[in-house]
Amino acid sequence: MVNVELKGLVRVFADGTSVGPIDLLVKDGELITLLGPSGAGKTTALRMIAGFIEADKGSILFNSKDVISLPARKRSVGMVFQSVALFPNMSVYQNIAFGPDMAEWPHERTVRRVEELAGLLGIQHLLDRKIDEISGGEAQRVALARALAKEPALLLLDEPLSALDPQLRERLQTEIRSIQKRVGITTIYVTHSQDEAFAISDRVAIIKDGRVVQVGIPEEIYDRPATEFVAKFLGSGNVLEGVVKETKDGKSFIDINGIVLDGREDLTVGETLRLSIKPEDITISSDMDSDSAKGRVISIIPQVGSFKITLDFQGAHVVALSQDEALVKKLREDENQTVSFSFRSEDAVILKD
Ligand SMILES: Nc1ncnc2c1ncn2[C@@H]1O[C@H](COP(=O)(O)OP(=O)(O)OP(=O)(O)O)[C@@H](O)[C@H]1O
Ligand SMILES: [Mg+2]
Secondary structure, X not given: OOOEEEEEEEEEOOOOOEEEEXXXXXXXXXXXXXXXXXXXXXHHHHHHHHOOOOOOEEEEEEOOEEOOOOOXXXXXXXXXOOOOOOOOOOEHHHHHHHHHXXXXXXXXXXXXXXXXXXXXHOOHHHOOOEHHHOXXXXXXXXXXXXXXXXOOOEEEEEOOOOOOOHHHHHHHHXXXXXXXXXXXXXXXXXXXXXXHHHHHOOEXXXXXXXXXXXXXXXXXXXXXXXXXXXXXXXOOOEEEEEEXXXXXOOEEEEEEOOEEOXXXXXXXXXXXXXXXXXXXXXXXXXXXXOOXXXXXXXXXXXXOOXXXXXXXXXXXXXXXXXXXXXXXXXXXXXXXXXXXXXXXXHHOEEOOO
8 A cells, every 4th residue: 555745746748848846645545636627737647657757857755765766567556548558459358467467476366366356347257358349338447457457556547437428437437436445545546527536536636737736625626716727627616806995803805896795814905806606606586676796697508406597797707506497487588687696705715816
């Protein structure tokens, strides 16, 4: 078992493109996800950890021991690659047994290990098939079994489910999580899907332009995004701009185009801030007499269990989720209606940048 610490890890490619510095601590037995857009540096980070490419700066500690000078085969890492790279001419059994065979495990031990993993992943009946005789979802399981075969201390999974249909993906997410917990293996999982990251992870690290910008348990990151990028990337954020209006008794009042928030910690009067408010924290009402803010309805999109209503609020978009079918029906009768909306001051999170 292993805990992994990345300290100031940087990779500079030949053309000058650089990824990092990456700082991250992965606890023993934890499943952490690197979540970020395409090109953020997720695969590069995994490849440096596995030892497939060299880091130009920084350190990679496994249980406080720097492994940067160890070749890949000595790091005890199992990896599932972004594009499943199974050996097409070999059987499922031979694919899973590949690592143990290379390491010259006794035949009996390899057979036991392959059977154990095949049982865990529900692919016993496929062991004699060739790779082109199994489905995509089955191939993902074989790739996972192959990565686990040599009993690695660390498992790296690079978008292992991206090619699958949503139902199968969801089922395998649950399976990967339960196998990971049963085996107790420290795991770094890469995805650019928020749903997948939230479904599978103990903690999530949001990665942007080669750096980790926020780490936390899914609820924490969703409820309290640190930056505008995180808020927007997670879709949890209406991002609105406010100005610190006045300060009284050490508390500052923020004005968002006429919406004044309850006193916050001391801020500088005149300072401009960005705030994130989640759609589910915004309440819409057709009561125009209230002194709540007013917005013009731009669109109404039905979703599972609610309607996503987008308002124009003085040039800014405000997205709200509503379950009020009567209200939605009324709003749909004629377009461009104006409604009142409100949210609790404490649900507005001040963003760092
Ligand atoms: N061999 C290379 N030479 C030059 N630049 C590279 C090389 N490999 C990756 N990059 C660049 O490094 C950055 C990070 O790439 P990386 O593959 O790590 O992104 P990613 O987060 O895995 O993206 P995706 O979600 O699309 O897989 C990108 O800008 C990419 O173009
Ligand atoms: Mg990638």
